[in-house]
Amino acid sequence: MSVLCLVAGSKRWSRDVTEHSNALDLEKNVFTKDSPRDIAESLKRSAEHSSRRKSDPYRSAMSMLTFYMNRAGKNLPKERKQKLEKAKDELRGLFGKQTSRRRRG
Numbered sequence: 001m002s003v004l005c006l007v008a009g010s011k012r013w014s015r016d017v018t019e020h021s022n023a024l025d026l027e028k029n030v031f032t033k034d035s036p037r038d039i040a041e042s043l044k045r046s047a048e049h050s051s052r053r054k055s056d057p058y059r060s061a062m063s064m065l066t067f068y069m070n071r072a073g074k075n076l077p078k079e080r081k082q083k084l085e086k087a088k089d090e091l092r093g094l095f096g097k098q099t100s101r102r103r104r105g
Contacts, residue, residue, distance in 0.1 A: 024050050024064055031068050036083050039065075040090035058095040065091065 018054060021024065024046045033039045047057035055063075069084050076084075092098065 023055060024060060026064070031065075031084070034083075036086035037090045038093055039084070039087040043087075043091060044094050058091070058097065061091055061095075062088065 020083065023044075026046050027042045030039060030042045030046075032044070040061075042105075043061040044057065047053060047061040047064075050057075050060065053060040065088060069081065
């Protein structure tokens, strides 16, 4: 296998993690849903039904959402980032956790 093939393949490792997570079975296109509530509910369902996760459902769901946002980085449009930040708040609410008061621009 050439070095070029290895480099090209490794550029998509984060996509592979979100599509084929070993900890959670994510609903297809969960991060592209229009409603922050729908995103949070889907992540919650996935986390609660997983028998392979290593931490509590809240932490697993929040970690996957944060991972997705961090890996998208600068390529994540502002509007999408705002929806995903709201999805974090929805997720906190669904799990009975305190919502974040700090807001980033």
